[in-house]
Amino acid sequence: MFTELRSKDELPKSILLRFFYAGVSIDTLSDDIRRILVINLFAIVGVFFTFPLGVSSLLQGKTLLGLFLIFIALLCVVNYLILRYTHNHILSGGLIIYPLYILMLYLFYSGGVDGTGHTWMYCVPAIALFLNGMKRGLIEVGLFTLALVFIMFFSSAEFHAYDYPVSLKLRVLMSFFVVIFLSSIYEYSMSRYNEDLKDISQKLKLAAETDALTGLLNRRGMQQRLEVSTFNTIHLLLADVDYFKTVNDEYGHDVGDYVLSELSRLITESMPENSSASRWGGEEFLLAMCNVSGQEAYEFAEVLRKKVEAHEFVYAEFSFHITLSFGVATSADDVSLNKALKQADNRLYSAKRAGRNQTCRAEIKSPHVD
Numbered sequence: 001m002f003t004e005l006r007s008k009d010e011l012p013k014s015i016l017l018r019f020f021y022a023g024v025s026i027d028t029l030s031d032d033i034r035r036i037l038v039i040n041l042f043a044i045v046g047v048f049f050t051f052p053l054g055v056s057s058l059l060q061g062k063t064l065l066g067l068f069l070i071f072i073a074l075l076c077v078v079n080y081l082i083l084r085y086t087h088n089h090i091l092s093g094g095l096i097i098y099p100l101y102i103l104m105l106y107l108f109y110s111g112g113v114d115g116t117g118h119t120w121m122y123c124v125p126a127i128a129l130f131l132n133g134m135k136r137g138l139i140e141v142g143l144f145t146l147a148l149v150f151i152m153f154f155s156s157a158e159f160h161a162y163d164y165p166v167s168l169k170l171r172v173l174m175s176f177f178v179v180i181f182l183s184s185i186y187e188y189s190m191s192r193y194n195e196d197l198k199d200i201s202q203k204l205k206l207a208a209e210t211d212a213l214t215g216l217l218n219r220r221g222m223q224q225r226l227e228v229s230t231f232n233t234i235h236l237l238l239a240d241v242d243y244f245k246t247v248n249d250e251y252g253h254d255v256g257d258y259v260l261s262e263l264s265r266l267i268t269e270s271m272p273e274n275s276s277a278s279r280w281g282g283e284e285f286l287l288a289m290c291n292v293s294g295q296e297a298y299e300f301a302e303v304l305r306k307k308v309e310a311h312e313f314v315y316a317e318f319s320f321h322i323t324l325s326f327g328v329a330t331s332a333d334d335v336s337l338n339k340a341l342k343q344a345d346n347r348l349y350s351a352k353r354a355g356r357n358q359t360c361r362a363e364i365k366s367p368h369v370d
């Protein structure tokens with residue numbers, strides 16, 4: 001899912017970044033990477049806070065609290081290593097938040113060092129909402145608050161040894177609600193912002209890969225699809241409208257545009273599964289077919305060619321027919337995509353030279369048609 005930082009980035013700044021981002025490449029920042037950074041920073045801060053506090057608690061004779069804090073410090077270190085080697089921020093988030101709930105409740109219950117335990121719990125809402133999202137985060141923080149209310153008003157916890165007045169307990173609770181509220185607003189706006197960002201980036205990606213006139217993949221979209229294809233054998237059918245210039249010249253550019261859109265519709269409705277169609281250039285279409293034999297790909301080109309030949313194009317007062325020429329080639333283990341594209345182009349040229357409105361699938365030196 002993520003790529004490691006490259007070795008040429010081994011400068012002091014990059015080493016620091018590698019440390020903070022747990023080794024994840026930050027060439028493109030995503031929500032996952034943001035989470036890794038925050039969890040990692042939390043783990044680092046966690047070690048620096050909980051370890052000294054743990055030692056101090058042990059020295060003050062608060063053995064259970066001290067051991068617990070040191071355990072949390074160790075957990076933060078382990079968490080960093082897990083994040084560093086697996087980049088699994090969901091697991092790491094769980095390792096942070098659940099021990100944190102327990103630690104905070106224990107600090108509250110026991111009063112912590114000199115009754116200061118409750119001062120630490122304000123970090124809980126922000127972390128819970130960040131790690132678990134609004135819905136689950138609010139449910140967990142709600143349960144956490146209920147536990148606080150129970151400890152404060154309905155238990156005989158050590159907390160009561162410090163004799164806090166009811167007004168203080170109520171203010172602790174109210175200020176905790178304020179932190180929950182502010183954290184919720186922040187988390188809500190951040191997640192909305194991230195959703196909008198994802199949405200925009202998907203739309204941009206789609207626009208970058210789609211031809212605006214026909215709605216088919218454009219050249220770049222088709223190239224990307226071909227590059228990531230898992231099929232070993234891909235048949236390439238390169239089609240070009242015959243004498244398209246005369247359509248523009250005789251009927252106008254708008255009619256030319258209509259022909260390209262109508263052609264795309266005819267192509268799209270004919271395409272079988274595991275195939276893609278694209279507008280490769282002006283009046284050129286590249287179709288890619290997988291999971292079929294070379295003969296079947298050739299026959300498909302012929303069916304489509306005859307379908308277009310028989311189709312009546314009607315626009316305003318104009319009514320006319322057009323034809324397509326095809327060059328067909330196959331990319332396989334021993335023929336690269338580029339080579340197959342070149343062959344398809346040469347064969348299309350052969351089909352044109354041989355008189356147009358035909359499909360050429362053989363490498364020829366002199367005009368030859370199937």
Ligand SMILES: Nc1nc2c(ncn2[C@@H]2O[C@H](COP(=O)(O)OP(=O)(O)OP(=O)(O)O)[C@@H](O)[C@H]2O)c(=O)[nH]1
Nearest residue numbers: 240241242243244245246248253254256257282283
């Ligand atoms: N209307 C319209 N015309 C386009 C578009 N893209 C390219 N063309 C036109 O397509 C025509 C292609 O002409 P040529 O390359 O001479 O090819 P042709 O007339 O089809 O002739 P052959 O391919 O040799 O059969 C040019 O007139 C371009 O202006 C487009 O998006 N819309």
